[in-house]
Amino acid sequence: MEQRLPNWLKQRAYLTPERKAVIFENETLTFHDLFQKAVDLAAKITSYSISKGDTVGIMLSNHIDTFSVIHAQQQTGAKTLFLNLRLTPSELAWQLQDANAKLLIADAESLGKLKEIQNECPELTCISLSELIDSPKSAFEPEEEFSLDSICSLMYTSGTTGRPKGVKQTYGNHWWSASGSSLNLGLSEKDVWGCTVPLFHISGFSILMRSVIYGMPVRLFSKFDVEAINQCLIQGEITILSVVTSMLQRLLADLNDQEYHEQFRCMLLGGGPAPLTVLEQCRDKGIPVFQTYGMTETSSQIVTLAPEDSIRKLGSAGKPLFPCQVKIMKDQEDAPPNVEGEIVVKGPNVTHGYLNRDDANKESFHNGWFKTGDIGYLDEDGFVYVLDRRSDLIISGGENIYPAEIENVLLSHPDVSDAGVKGMDDPQWGEVPHAFVVSNQDLTEHELLDYCRRNLAKYKLPKKIHFVNELPRNASNKLLRRQLPGLISEVK
Amino acid sequence: MEQRLPNWLKQRAYLTPERKAVIFENETLTFHDLFQKAVDLAAKITSYSISKGDTVGIMLSNHIDTFSVIHAQQQTGAKTLFLNLRLTPSELAWQLQDANAKLLIADAESLGKLKEIQNECPELTCISLSELIDSPKSAFEPEEEFSLDSICSLMYTSGTTGRPKGVKQTYGNHWWSASGSSLNLGLSEKDVWGCTVPLFHISGFSILMRSVIYGMPVRLFSKFDVEAINQCLIQGEITILSVVTSMLQRLLADLNDQEYHEQFRCMLLGGGPAPLTVLEQCRDKGIPVFQTYGMTETSSQIVTLAPEDSIRKLGSAGKPLFPCQVKIMKDQEDAPPNVEGEIVVKGPNVTHGYLNRDDANKESFHNGWFKTGDIGYLDEDGFVYVLDRRSDLIISGGENIYPAEIENVLLSHPDVSDAGVKGMDDPQWGEVPHAFVVSNQDLTEHELLDYCRRNLAKYKLPKKIHFVNELPRNASNKLLRRQLPGLISEVK
Numbered sequence: 001m002e003q004r005l006p007n008w009l010k011q012r013a014y015l016t017p018e019r020k021a022v023i024f025e026n027e028t029l030t031f032h033d034l035f036q037k038a039v040d041l042a043a044k045i046t047s048y049s050i051s052k053g054d055t056v057g058i059m060l061s062n063h064i065d066t067f068s069v070i071h072a073q074q075q076t077g078a079k080t081l082f083l084n085l086r087l088t089p090s091e092l093a094w095q096l097q098d099a100n101a102k103l104l105i106a107d108a109e110s111l112g113k114l115k116e117i118q119n120e121c122p123e124l125t126c127i128s129l130s131e132l133i134d135s136p137k138s139a140f141e142p143e144e145e146f147s148l149d150s151i152c153s154l155m156y157t158s159g160t161t162g163r164p165k166g167v168k169q170t171y172g173n174h175w176w177s178a179s180g181s182s183l184n185l186g187l188s189e190k191d192v193w194g195c196t197v198p199l200f201h202i203s204g205f206s207i208l209m210r211s212v213i214y215g216m217p218v219r220l221f222s223k224f225d226v227e228a229i230n231q232c233l234i235q236g237e238i239t240i241l242s243v244v245t246s247m248l249q250r251l252l253a254d255l256n257d258q259e260y261h262e263q264f265r266c267m268l269l270g271g272g273p274a275p276l277t278v279l280e281q282c283r284d285k286g287i288p289v290f291q292t293y294g295m296t297e298t299s300s301q302i303v304t305l306a307p308e309d310s311i312r313k314l315g316s317a318g319k320p321l322f323p324c325q326v327k328i329m330k331d332q333e334d335a336p337p338n339v340e341g342e343i344v345v346k347g348p349n350v351t352h353g354y355l356n357r358d359d360a361n362k363e364s365f366h367n368g369w370f371k372t373g374d375i376g377y378l379d380e381d382g383f384v385y386v387l388d389r390r391s392d393l394i395i396s397g398g399e400n401i402y403p404a405e406i407e408n409v410l411l412s413h414p415d416v417s418d419a420g421v422k423g424m425d426d427p428q429w430g431e432v433p434h435a436f437v438v439s440n441q442d443l444t445e446h447e448l449l450d451y452c453r454r455n456l457a458k459y460k461l462p463k464k465i466h467f468v469n470e471l472p473r474n475a476s477n478k479l480l481r482r483q484l485p486g487l488i489s490e491v492k
Numbered sequence: 493m494e495q496r497l498p499n500w501l502k503q504r505a506y507l508t509p510e511r512k513a514v515i516f517e518n519e520t521l522t523f524h525d526l527f528q529k530a531v532d533l534a535a536k537i538t539s540y541s542i543s544k545g546d547t548v549g550i551m552l553s554n555h556i557d558t559f560s561v562i563h564a565q566q567q568t569g570a571k572t573l574f575l576n577l578r579l580t581p582s583e584l585a586w587q588l589q590d591a592n593a594k595l596l597i598a599d600a601e602s603l604g605k606l607k608e609i610q611n612e613c614p615e616l617t618c619i620s621l622s623e624l625i626d627s628p629k630s631a632f633e634p635e636e637e638f639s640l641d642s643i644c645s646l647m648y649t650s651g652t653t654g655r656p657k658g659v660k661q662t663y664g665n666h667w668w669s670a671s672g673s674s675l676n677l678g679l680s681e682k683d684v685w686g687c688t689v690p691l692f693h694i695s696g697f698s699i700l701m702r703s704v705i706y707g708m709p710v711r712l713f714s715k716f717d718v719e720a721i722n723q724c725l726i727q728g729e730i731t732i733l734s735v736v737t738s739m740l741q742r743l744l745a746d747l748n749d750q751e752y753h754e755q756f757r758c759m760l761l762g763g764g765p766a767p768l769t770v771l772e773q774c775r776d777k778g779i780p781v782f783q784t785y786g787m788t789e790t791s792s793q794i795v796t797l798a799p800e801d802s803i804r805k806l807g808s809a810g811k812p813l814f815p816c817q818v819k820i821m822k823d824q825e826d827a828p829p830n831v832e833g834e835i836v837v838k839g840p841n842v843t844h845g846y847l848n849r850d851d852a853n854k855e856s857f858h859n860g861w862f863k864t865g866d867i868g869y870l871d872e873d874g875f876v877y878v879l880d881r882r883s884d885l886i887i888s889g890g891e892n893i894y895p896a897e898i899e900n901v902l903l904s905h906p907d908v909s910d911a912g913v914k915g916m917d918d919p920q921w922g923e924v925p926h927a928f929v930v931s932n933q934d935l936t937e938h939e940l941l942d943y944c945r946r947n948l949a950k951y952k953l954p955k956k957i958h959f960v961n962e963l964p965r966n967a968s969n970k971l972l973r974r975q976l977p978g979l980i981s982e983v984k
Contacts, residue, residue, distance in 0.1 A: 003495070003840055004860070005815050014874055015811050179671050183706060187679045213814070214675060319507050322705065323497050348495055368496070382506055 004145040020217035024064035041072035043137035052077030059083040059106040075142040081154045082200040086457040089116035148172030157296045166355035167296045174209040176348035177299040180321035194238035196221040206300035226254045236261030244271035244398040246430045271395045273315045293317035299349045303384045316383040343374045392481045394423030409455045415441035422484040435462035495640040512709035516556035533564030535629035544569030551575040551598040567634040573646045574692040578949040581608035640664030649788045658847035659788045666701040668840035669791040672813035686730035688713040698792035718746045728753030736763035736890040738922045763887045765807045785809035791841045795876045808875040835866045884973045886915030901947045907933035914976040927954035
C-alpha cells in the first residue's frame with residue numbers, strides 16, 4: 001500500500017513553529033520561518049515551468065539559503081539532483097543530462113562553471129541563486145501530503161564501471177533512515193545536529209531530513225572550521241556531529257586539554273573503521289564515538305557501532321539499524337560467521353535502484369536485497385566488519401573517489417596503454433589516490449596530471465603517478481588493485 | 493509497496509540481547525530471554541494446528557507470562573484477539589465467533605468462564621495457560637520478516653449500534669504508532685515505560701509494542717497498585733507512565749509531600765481532558781503531564797498535548813503526532829477554526845477497518861480518513877479540543893463503556909419499553925453509567941440489575957436505574973442522551 005504522510009515541513013511548521021530549524025553563522029530560522037521561505041522559493045522555482053516530478057539540479061555550497069532551497073524543492077514536488085561542487089563542468093553536464101534536469105540552480109561559487117555546462121546542455125535552464133531569489137512568483141500551493149514512494153533526491157555514485165550512476169532516493173528511504181537512526185541513537189528535545197559535511201552528500205542531506213522529521217535544529221557550517229566546531233562542542237551547542245576519521249583527528253589535535261560539554265552525546269563516525277589510537281584518545285576524553293557504515297544507496301547509516309563496543313569490537317562497523325538487515329554472500333550462498341564475502345543489505349532506507357541503469361539494477365538488486373560490492377564478514381555475535389569498500393573505493397577527507405573513474409580518464413590519454421589507481425594512506429586525508437600507468441611514450445607525470453585536471457575534479461587527481469612496466473591482472477584479466485602498491489619499488 | 497521489516501523480537505534480541513525487556517514483580521526478562529521464551533511458546537501454540545493468519549484469542553491478565561504469550565503469538569504469525577477479562581461468557585463467545593478464533597488461551601483468573609464459552613463455541617479449542625506451557629512443541633521456525641500490512645491484533649470496540657466491532661490492527665499500525673510517539677516524546681536509553689493498564693487494551697498493548705521497537709523495558713503491574721507505582725516513580729524506576737485521570741488523582745492523593753524522581757519525564761494522560769485543579773497540582777509538583785487523545789482504531793495516541801501547553805490550552809488534547817492528520821467535518825465540509833463538528837483523522841497508525849463489517853467500514857472510512865464519531869473543534873493554532881466522545885462513550889476508570897450496549901440489554905427485558913444510558917460524574921471512576929428506563933410494569937431496580945448482571949460485564953452495570961415516564965428523542969426519534977440527567981428530578 002502506498003504510504004502517504006503529511007507534507008513534512010508544513011506539518012513541522014504546524015506542530016512546532018517556534019522551534020529552531022537551522023542555525024548558520026549569525027542567522028537562525030525557526031520551522032515557521034523555514035516553511036515561509038521554502039514556499040516563497042518554491043513559487044519562484046515553479047515560475048521556471050518546474051512541476052511535480054521534474055528534476056532540478058542544485059550546485060550549492062553549505063549556506064542557510066541552500067537549506068531553504070532544498071526544502072523549497074520538496075514543496076514543489078520536483079526531484080532534487082544534488083551536484084558535487086567539485087566536479088568539472090563536463091562531469092556535471094553528464095549527470096544533468098543523464099537525470100534529464102530541466103533547471104540548474106548554482107550559487108556564486110559555481111557560476112564559473114555554469115557557462116560551460118550551458119554549452120554542453122543547451123536545453124537546460126541555468127540560473128544563479130540570486131536570480132532565483134529575484135524571480136517573480138508563480139501561483140503555487142504546496143502539496144498536502146508526501147508519498148513515501150516518490151523520488152525526493154538523486155545523487156550520483158560510481159562503481160566498478162566508469163560512468164557514475166544516479167541513486168534514486170525516495171521520501172520513504174529518507175524517512176526510514178531518520179527513524180532507524182533515532183531508534184538507535186535516541187532522540188532528545190535538546191538535540192542539535194552539527195552539519196560540517198556538504199549538504200550535497202547523503203551524510204549532510206540526511207541531517208537536513210532528520211531535522212524536519214525530528215523537529216531538531218541543524219547547526220550548519222560552510223566548511224570544516226576546526227576551531228569553531230570545537231568551540232560549539234565545548235559549549236554544548238551541538239549534541240551530535242557527523243564526521244570522518246580525518247575530521248575527528250583534526251578536532252582532537254585542536255582540542256588539547258579541553259573537554260566537550262556533557263550535552264555532546266554522539267560523534268557519528270563514517271568513512272571506514274577508526275584507528276585504535278583515535279578511539280583510545282576519544283575514550284580517555286569521554287567522547288562517545290559511534291562508528292557507522294553506510295552509503296548513498298542506503299540513504300546514510302545502515303550499520304552502527306555503539307561506543308561501549310568500540311574497543312571490544314575494534315574494526316567493526318556495528319550492527320544494523322532496527323529496520324535493516326545485513327548478510328554476507330559467498331558463492332551465491334549466505335556465508336557463516338567469520339567467513340568473508342560480499343556485504344548484502346536490505347531495508348526500507350535502501351534505494352530501489354539506479355536511474356536509467358537496468359543492467360546495474362539487475363546486477364545489484366534481488367528480492368529487496370542490495371549487493372553493496374563491499375567485502376566483509378559477520379562475527380559470531382553478528383557484528384559487521386567491512387574489509388574492502390567496493391571497487392577499492394578511496395575515501396579521501398570524506399569524499400568518495402572511485403579508482404575506475406580516474407583510470408578511465410588516464411586510459412583516454414593517447415599515450416597511456418594501461419592504468420590502475422589505488423588509495424594510499426595519507427596522514428591528512430585518510431587516503432589519497434595514486435596512479436600506476438603503463439606508457440611506451442615519453443609521457444611525464446606533469447603532462448598527464450595536466451590532462452587529468454581538465455577531466456577530473458581536483459580532489460580526484462592522483463597525488464602521485466607511478467610509471468610501471470605492467471599491471472597485475474588475474475586470469476580473467478581483472479585488474480588486481482590491491483597488488484598495485486607492491487609495484488612502487490620497481491617504478492621505471 | 494508492501495513494506496517488510498525484520499521479525500521485531502528476533503531483531504531486537506540480535507541487536508540488544510542484554511537489555512531488559514520486561515520487569516514484573518521479582519522477575520526480569522532480557523530481550524534474549526524473551527525471544528527464547530516466545531519461540532518456545534510459539535512451538536507449543538502451533539502444536540494446536542495454529543498457523544500463520546489464524547486467530548487465537550487470549551484472555552490473560554497482566555503477568556510476565558502474558559507478555560511472553562503475546563510475543564509468541566507474533567512469532568507464529570497468528571492474529572491475536574485480545575479479550576477483555578471482565579466480559580461475560582456470552583460477550584466473549586460472540587467476539588470469539590465473530591473473529592473466527594481457533595484457539596483460546598485463558599489464565600487461572602478466567603478458567604471459570606472457559607466452560608461456558610466452550611458450550612457456546614463447540615469448534616473452539618480452549619486451553620489454560622498452564623496447559624499451554626505443558627504442551628509438546630511442534631517443529632517451528634519463526635518468520636524472518638514481518639509485513640507491515642499483516643494483521644497483528646484484533647480488539648473489539650463498540651459504537652452507536654449494539655454489537656462490538658473488531659478493529660484490525662496491522663504491524664504497520666503499531667509501528668507507526670510507536671514511531672510517531674517517539675518523535676513526539678523523544679527516546680532515551682534510560683526509558684522505562686510503566687504499564688499498569690491492561691495489556692488487552694490498546695493503551696497497554698501499545699507499550700509492549702514500543703518496548704520491542706525501542707529496545708526499552710516495560711515495568712509491568714498486575715493491577716493499579718497506587719503505593720507501589722508511586723514508589724517506582726519516586727525512585728526513578730519508571731520514566732514514562734500511561735494513566736487516565738482517576739489513576740492520576742489517586743497517585744496525587746497518595747503522594748503527599750513527596751516528589752517524583754527527575755528521571756520521570758512523562759505522565760501520558762488519556763481518557764479525556766483533565767480538570768484544571770489536577771493539572772495545577774501536577775505543575776506545582778513538577779509532574780510533566782502529556783494529555784492525549786486516541787482510541788483502539790488509532791492504535792493508541794493520535795493527538796498529544798505538551799506539558800508547556802497544558803494550562804494555556806486547557807481542555808485541549810493537543811496536536812497530531814507527526815505522521816497523523818486531524819480535521820473537523822461539518823455538513824460534509826472541512827469546518828473552519830473554532831467550529832464544532834466530527835473529528836476525522838488520518839495516519840498510518842489508523843486501522844484499515846473493522847472485521848466483517850462492510851457497512852460500518854463504508855460509513856467510517858473515506859480516502860484514508862476515519863470518522864471517529866467524536867465531536868470537537870480545532871482552535872486557531874490547530875489545537876484539537878474533544879467535546880463529546882462518540883455515542884456518548886462513558887470512560888469509567890479507564891474502561892470504555894458504550895451506552896448503546898447497556899441499552900440493548902435493558903431493552904431485551906420483557907418489562908422494559910424504553911431505555912437510555914448516560915455517564916454521570918463520579919469522584920472515584922471519573923464517570924459511571926446511569927440508566928433511564930420506561931416500564932409500565934411493576935419492575936424494581938433490584939430485579940432489573942439482576943437481569944443485567946447475567947448479560948453485562950460488572951463494570952458496565954448501571955450504578956443507578958431511574959424509572960421515568962418518557963425519554964427525550966429528536967424528530968427522527970434519536971435518543972437525546974445529553975438531556976437524560978434533566979429527568980432525574982421527575983423520576984417516578
